[in-house]
Amino acid sequence: VQCTGDTHIDDHHTVEDVxxxxGQALRKAIYPVQSIERFGNATVVMDEASVTCDIDLSNRAFLVYELPIGGKVGTFDVELVEEFFRAFAFNLPLTLHLIYNRGKNKxxxxxASFKALAVALRRAVAVNENAGIPSTKGVL
Incomplete structure (x- = not known):
């Protein structure tokens, strides 16, 4: 991904725009869902850190973000991680839960949170010919 933004002000809009x-690119590739698992989850460890991600390709936007981190990593404002995941979830859209299990290093x-999302997404889009349209309403 390459992005040029107003980073001379701050990184907020650039992170959100990415x-x-x-999210919009994946929406075009995924919806309407058919013959995929639809649900995916993963717990990923990165040294001492562990984060769990659960997703539902429901075409309904929701974010549960429980990563108790703040401050900065280098010059990057850590609060923008949540902004990225919110923009991603609401533009795909999907239901996304990110849960902190342990760790100290921001x-x-x-x-770990980004990698957990990637693994959960890979599992959710896995082809399952028996799944049909994975919804009781018949449409996603």
Missing amino acids: GIVI HHIIE
Whole structure:
């Protein structure tokens, strides 16, 4: 991903815009869902850190973000991690839960959260020919 933004002010809009664009691109690739698992989850460890991600490709936007981190990693405001995931979840859309299990190093916690999302997403889009349209309403 390459993005040029107003980082001379701060990184907020740039981080948010990247989440929006990635979410919209995946929306075009995934919806309407058919013959996929739809649900995915993963727990990823990064050294001492552990983060769990659960997702539902429900075409309904929701974010549960329980990563108790703040401050900075280098010059990056850690609060923007939540902004990325919110923009991503609401533009895909999907239901996304990110839950902190343990860890102290902010970089490791953040990296584990992104990797957990990637693994959960891979599992959710796995082809399952028996799944049909995975919804009791018949449409996603």
